[in-house]
Amino acid sequence: MPKFRKDAKRFAEVLLGTEPFAKYKDKFSIRAVETPSPQSGVNHPHQDIHTRSALSVTYGAFNSQRYALGYDNKKIRDAAAAVPYEFTAILMNDSIYGGGGIYNLYITAAVNNAFQEYLFVHEFGHHFADLADEYYTSATAYEMNTESKEPWELNVTANPDPETIKWKDIVTPGTPIPTPWDKKKYDKHSIEVQKKRVEMRKAKVPEKVMEKFFIEKRKWDTELLSNMKYSNNVGAFEGAQYKAKGMYRSAANCIMFTRHDQFCPACQRAIKLIIDQYTK
Numbered sequence: 001m002p003k004f005r006k007d008a009k010r011f012a013e014v015l016l017g018t019e020p021f022a023k024y025k026d027k028f029s030i031r032a033v034e035t036p037s038p039q040s041g042v043n044h045p046h047q048d049i050h051t052r053s054a055l056s057v058t059y060g061a062f063n064s065q066r067y068a069l070g071y072d073n074k075k076i077r078d079a080a081a082a083v084p085y086e087f088t089a090i091l092m093n094d095s096i097y098g099g100g101g102i103y104n105l106y107i108t109a110a111v112n113n114a115f116q117e118y119l120f121v122h123e124f125g126h127h128f129a130d131l132a133d134e135y136y137t138s139a140t141a142y143e144m145n146t147e148s149k150e151p152w153e154l155n156v157t158a159n160p161d162p163e164t165i166k167w168k169d170i171v172t173p174g175t176p177i178p179t180p181w182d183k184k185k186y187d188k189h190s191i192e193v194q195k196k197r198v199e200m201r202k203a204k205v206p207e208k209v210m211e212k213f214f215i216e217k218r219k220w221d222t223e224l225l226s227n228m229k230y231s232n233n234v235g236a237f238e239g240a241q242y243k244a245k246g247m248y249r250s251a252a253n254c255i256m257f258t259r260h261d262q263f264c265p266a267c268q269r270a271i272k273l274i275i276d277q278y279t280k
């Protein structure tokens, strides 16, 4: 429990240090609820690790190795009911990369991984503001329809029309819509990385090796995505929500796209709307 309290405090600070949460941090109150488990860590069916934890959280949700959820909602609500709450984060005392976040339900996040802070904030974006994933090259547990209908999430669009795009009012003046970016280069590298990731998971390499691999990928992504002509502009960048074509995100990089540390302007605005809904 002392470790849990320390972890909870750290994640609260990370979240409230990320914009736009940082700007409105006085409007948040965060409480930690202690739920001791008989064993350390959570269940990992893909790795033959079988653990029973207080909230029955398990990796391998929807047969995705990195996706962690708890299916016993009553148990989760009973624990959370110790305090008044609107949003819920379940910290997993685990070192294997993973987590999950569902709008208005809860998030899970591993806390002993090199990417723990990114994971927490990314999943919280799903849970708090229904942000869509902006990535599209990694394997997911979902099958998306092939038509590009306009999604309801505020950070992705199937409508790259400069006159009617849903974040029209925040487009940086002079930015072409759709916005050119080094997509070919990004896709080629990302697809290779994803293949290798699957092989490494199959071979059950140590988590530290996976972390090193993800750190290199993040470095590569950051270098490419922050040095393009429109890197700092709001526009419509093709590739989002599991689709390489026909779906667009508002900025070159975002915490919902890569393991970046900031939300893009469309995500920030969506979060702000929810903050207003609860606090105004």
Ligand SMILES: [Zn+2]
Residues within 6 Å of the ligand: 134, 155, 254, 255, 256, 257, 263, 264, 265, 266, 267, 268
């Ligand atoms: Zn975003």
